[in-house]
Amino acid sequence: MTTATTTAPSLDADAARTYASWFACLAEPTRVRLLHTVATAPGEITVGALSERLGISQPTCSHHLRKLAAVGFVRLRRDGTSTRVSVNEACCTGLPHAADAVMGTVAMTSSCCSPAPAGDGVVVRALADDDWPDVRRIYAEGIATRNATFETDVPTRAALDRKWLTGHRWVAELDGVVAGWAAATATSARDCYEGVVETSVYVGEGHRGRGIGRALLRHQVGAADEAGIWTLQTSVFPENKASLTLHHAAGFRTVGVRDRIARLDGRWRDTVLLERRSSCC
DSSP: OOOOOOOOOOOOOHHHHHHHHHHHHHHHHHHHHHHHHHHHHSSEEEHEEEEEEEEOOOOHHHHHHHOOOOOOOOEEEEETTTTEEEEHHHHHHHHHHHHHHTTTTTOOOOOOTSSSSSOOOOEEEEEGGGGHHHHHHHHHHHHHTSOOOOOOSOOOOHHHHHEEEEEEEEEEETEEEEEEEEEEEEEEESOOOOOOOOEEEEOOGGGTTHHHHHHHHHHHHHHHHHOOEEEEEEEEEETOHHHHHHHHHHHOEEEEEEEEEEETTTEEEEEEEEEEEOTTT
């Protein structure tokens, strides 16, 4: 995904205090190790098993677990004479979001229906046959940034036509010129995943910073909701701060970072996995 940089609104004081308490708790390395061990356990784990795995005493383990529980990272459950520990699943999404917020890569809005302008004069419409040369040109401009996709060559029209879902292919025009495009791809052929799609949004090199990406993503999200698509997901390079900001402003949440997921130009790259779940499903 290729977009221009946008500025995230200020972080409010209450959120700052909450995030500060989370990060302060994790400033102790033992707690980071504990949280990792609990989060990667197949289910609940006892304090005794945790202390043994980390090589620390049970009193020390219990002390750090209470600190983790106080900020909501873990849950503690008494079972007879032992205490069983499990991860609070909410922290799996809360922590990445907090990091994004503090680093300024998340806009502090929860919906793409915010009053912020999508871009004066931008018209989003369905992709037509005559648009394919512009779509492939813009795709090539995204590839050239090396921060939009792992593709190194523009796919053929036939390949894209087979891949992209009918009814979920859009272009944005500005002053009569195709300035960007958006498309959705099925993530699986299985019926149970029919409402889960992978999204792509690209903005032409000469049109970035003019609201094209916002207009396309807003239209894409609205069309997906109307079609009963319940999950939109996308992968973004962490270096592409503009794309991360845009997606968070449209209601996407950070699921996690996929470390060294693939190579580009012989170099391992990470991606941030984001998703948006429709409220109607």
